Amino acid sequence: MEAKSPNESRTTLTDLVLPSETNPLNNLFGGELLARMDRAASIAARRHSRRIVVTASVNHVAFNKAIPLGSVVTVEAAVSRAFKSSMEIFIDVWVEDRESGRRTKANEAIYTFVAVDETGTPIQIPPLEPETDLEKERYEAALRRKQLSLVLAGKMKPKDATELKALFEE
Numbered sequence: 001m002e003a004k005s006p007n008e009s010r011t012t013l014t015d016l017v018l019p020s021e022t023n024p025l026n027n028l029f030g031g032e033l034l035a036r037m038d039r040a041a042s043i044a045a046r047r048h049s050r051r052i053v054v055t056a057s058v059n060h061v062a063f064n065k066a067i068p069l070g071s072v073v074t075v076e077a078a079v080s081r082a083f084k085s086s087m088e089i090f091i092d093v094w095v096e097d098r099e100s101g102r103r104t105k106a107n108e109a110i111y112t113f114v115a116v117d118e119t120g121t122p123i124q125i126p127p128l129e130p131e132t133d134l135e136k137e138r139y140e141a142a143l144r145r146k147q148l149s150l151v152l153a154g155k156m157k158p159k160d161a162t163e164l165k166a167l168f169e170e
């Protein structure tokens with residue numbers, strides 16, 4: 001299978017924060033943001049694999065800045081590494097300043113999607129070839145994050161998590 005670049009899966013969703021999507025402090029609900037990120041990530045996974053995809057895990061979410069009512073929010077997702085059937089998707093969330101139009105980073109998250117066939121069985125996907133320095137950095141660290149996610153899910157024994165163990169041996 002031919003390798004693809006992160007740009008081929010890059011997916012950008014821009015939308016407003018409406019009153020029905022806010023908490024009592026008039027900021028965007030965390031759950032609403034998780035849903036927007038899942039939607040963008042699923043399209044990115046689908047663009048990379050051209051297969052049916054399912055969310056296997058949410059590996060990391062950081063709500064670094066509250067996003068107020070009326071904000072224009074951009075969710076940008078791209079595949080950061082492809083394994084055999086699973087893909088790591090990196091998601092960056094930006095908020096646009098109403099007056100200057102300047103975008104600031106509000107949040108980031110990492111999801112894992114798996115490509116499956118019509119019966120739900122995992123299926124092989126194309127490899128990913130990172131291009132920029134940031135893409136290379138995210139690609140390099142993805143195996144470590146995959147192993148951590150599998151250990152936490154009880155699907156890998158800690159003793160087999162070679163990349164994680166290497167962190168503590170440096």
Ligand SMILES: CCCCCCCCCCCCCCCC(=O)SCCNC(=O)CCNC(=O)[C@H](O)C(C)(C)COP(=O)(O)OP(=O)(O)OC[C@H]1O[C@@H](n2cnc3c(N)ncnc32)[C@H](O)[C@@H]1OP(=O)(O)O
Nearest residue numbers: 042046054055056057083084085086112114122149150153
């Ligand atoms: C074209 C452009 C426009 C498109 C425009 C339309 C777009 C339209 C898109 C619609 C897209 C809708 C997207 C809905 C997304 C949901 O919401 S899906 C609903 C929520 N998710 C689910 O229901 C999934 C339920 N879980 C499962 O089906 C199975 O557990 C899974 C995920 C298929 C994995 O099955 P399994 O038996 O564990 O299989 P296994 O072979 O052990 O693992 C498969 C791979 O997953 C990895 N894996 C499994 N668990 C984990 C974990 N916890 N952490 C990390 N990796 C894991 C394994 O390491 C393995 O990786 P590879 O080495 O093969 O790469």
